[in-house]
């Protein structure tokens with residue numbers, strides 16, 4: 001992105017010189033009610049796994065809670081799908097039923113409360129939103145966790161299954177996989193708790209510790225039941241690493257519920273992007289993709305060799321952010337763009353698909369002959385917040401909650417920033433690093449549109465802050481030093497962005513048709529900036 005434009009030589013040296021930035025930023029030692037020993041990490045995706053590994057390395061007593069049965073987070077592929085329609089995703093803080101007396105245990109059979117065992121299981125862990133043939137938009141150099149490098153011959157553009165194995169390798173390397181148990185002392189509790197969802201995070205004012213309410217589900221195959229257990233555990237500090245993509249977003253368009261019931265040959269005709277599977281199934285079909293997200297453009301690319309027509313219903317961009325224009329540029333050149341959908345006219349019947357249905361667009365045109373609709377409408381960010389903290393607000397750039405730094409959030413790209421951030425959590429809670437003064441670097445809104453977020457949180461500036469902060473702390477109180485991304489990495493990113501990402505896509509000139517000519521210019525400028533490849537993380541998947 002242009003505001004991060006910086007020459008490589010400057011970049012490398014500025015990332016290593018500490019005094020300049022340090023003098024602009026004031027720090028103070030956080031005071032804790034009592035020493036931090038027990039730490040909970042919520043979420044075993046790329047961010048949570050790194051936090052847990054780093055905290056274990058620093059001798060904290062760690063518990064890692066993950067609602068899914070295995071590590072991987074977003075990259076844990078599953079054919080299971082969430083059960084949104086019949087069992088809407090409720091923010092866990094409001095309404096997931098917790099028994100009055102804890103600990104508690106219950107058994108469920110098929111059909112209890114009108115839920116199948118499959119639905120009850122899926123509602124617990126929210127199968128992850130991946131389509132089968134997903135490939136990354138970030139190259140492997142910037143989508144790699146420490147300690148477990150990809151093999152040299154791994155392609156630059158990674159498929160989802162390769163990343164899944166990579167994240168699992170990291171988990172296994174640190175004894176955090178679902179089948180690992182490496183107790184620090186004989187009989188110590190395991191670090192990991194999979195299939196365990198954190199239902200509540202609360203501070204006990206008296207003991208000044210965090211109380212987590214937990215629910216674990218187990219499938220009892222022999223008796224064909226599900227066992228649910230609830231209990232609480234107490235911690236001195238908590239890392240919330242639950243990611244940004246917690247709930248699939250289904251837009252509220254007139255008639256969409258009616259259409260989502262339409263089937264043909266037993267197959268539904270309207271999918272959230274996560275349900276879409278194999279491109280071969282779309283041979284000869286007319287496919288309408290709703291949204292201009294990364295998923296929308298990447299799925300369109302996937303389907304284009306197979307589908308008869310690909311139509312994309314997109315809304316004109318409301319902001320000037322780079323990633324949306326990049327998604328646009330990734331649509332195949334055969335894509336027919338249409339405006340937003342106003343409504344879906346009621347269907348005569350639901351067992352003949354949607355081919356004869358009428359889709360009204362906001363410009364008064366009517367679209368017909370669509371065989372399948374893929375909702376690539378992104379996700380809602382519905383994370384787990386302690387009471388009185390309803391957004392990712394009031395955070396230091398280190399991820400610590402300003403009003404109580406025993407709580408921390410993982411933020412930014414875990415691949416590139418997670419290593420620094422995790423080390424920061426460990427150092428602060430060990431009393432071996434200070435925190436920036438709140439007024440210096442407060443993040444008012446964790447979403448990425450704020451000026452602070454844009455200028456300070458992404459890419460080069462935040463990297464420089466981390467390297468300076470951590471290395472200063474290590475000089476003073478001991479600990480290893482960290483390094484910024486190597487020049488080689490940045491060169492590879494630059495090459496990838498210029499040569500690969502924009503290869504074989506619509507001409508940038510074609511963007512003029514969508515009122516995007518200005519943005520096309522911006523894109524042309526941006527592709528010379530390797531940091532763009534390091535920092536991409538939108539809410540728009």
Ligand SMILES: Cc1cc2nc3c(=O)[nH]c(=O)nc-3n(C[C@H](O)[C@H](O)[C@H](O)COP(=O)(O)OP(=O)(O)OC[C@H]3O[C@@H](n4cnc5c(N)ncnc54)[C@H](O)[C@@H]3O)c2cc1C
Nearest residue numbers: 043045046047066067073074136137138197198242243541
């Ligand atoms: C479709 C899609 C494609 C993407 N492609 C790319 C890409 O190409 N390149 C890239 O760099 N990034 C990509 N991303 C971004 C992706 O989010 C990151 O790569 C990465 O997975 C983020 O890691 P994380 O650990 O922060 O969150 P996640 O990977 O989402 O992990 C969060 C974990 O927290 C768990 N959790 C949540 N709530 C609870 C709870 N209450 N109790 C217990 N556990 C809980 C979840 O089950 C999950 O396992 C993509 C995202 C999506 C949705």
Ligand SMILES: *[C@@H]1O[C@H](CO)[C@@H](O)[C@H](O)[C@H]1NC(C)=O
Nearest residue numbers: 056057058059060426430479
């Ligand atoms: C963790 O404990 C071990 C054993 O006591 C010690 O050798 C090591 O230095 C400690 N690590 C850190 C980072 O404090």
Ligand SMILES: *[C@@H]1O[C@H](CO)[C@@H](O)[C@H](O)[C@H]1NC(C)=O
Nearest residue numbers: 332333334503504505506507
């Ligand atoms: C679209 O892309 C294909 C494949 O790269 C190319 O052969 C074709 O000429 C392009 N069509 C247009 C109209 O640009």
Ligand SMILES: *[C@@H]1O[C@H](CO)[C@@H](O)[C@H](O)[C@H]1NC(C)=O
Nearest residue numbers: 337338339361363364365366
């Ligand atoms: C509505 O938009 C479509 C796609 O851009 C276009 O083909 C059609 O002519 C438009 N209809 C009207 C009434 O402007």
Ligand SMILES: *[C@@H]1O[C@H](CO)[C@@H](O)[C@H](O)[C@H]1NC(C)=O
Nearest residue numbers: 202203204205386387388389
């Ligand atoms: C939440 O806010 C209310 C009112 O501002 C306050 O009385 C209460 O103590 C707060 N609770 C916590 C856990 O901070």
Ligand SMILES: *[C@@H]1O[C@H](CO)[C@@H](O)[C@H](O)[C@H]1NC(C)=O
Nearest residue numbers: 318319445447448449450451
């Ligand atoms: C940033 O996002 C918030 C919340 O989504 C919104 O209220 C605000 O208007 C946005 N600010 C800008 C500058 O777009």
Ligand SMILES: *[C@@H]1O[C@H](CO)[C@@H](O)[C@H](O)[C@H]1NC(C)=O
Nearest residue numbers: 496499500501502503504505
């Ligand atoms: C660019 O696209 C062409 C045609 O699809 C392909 O043969 C080539 O390998 C691509 N180049 C890169 C660097 O991906």
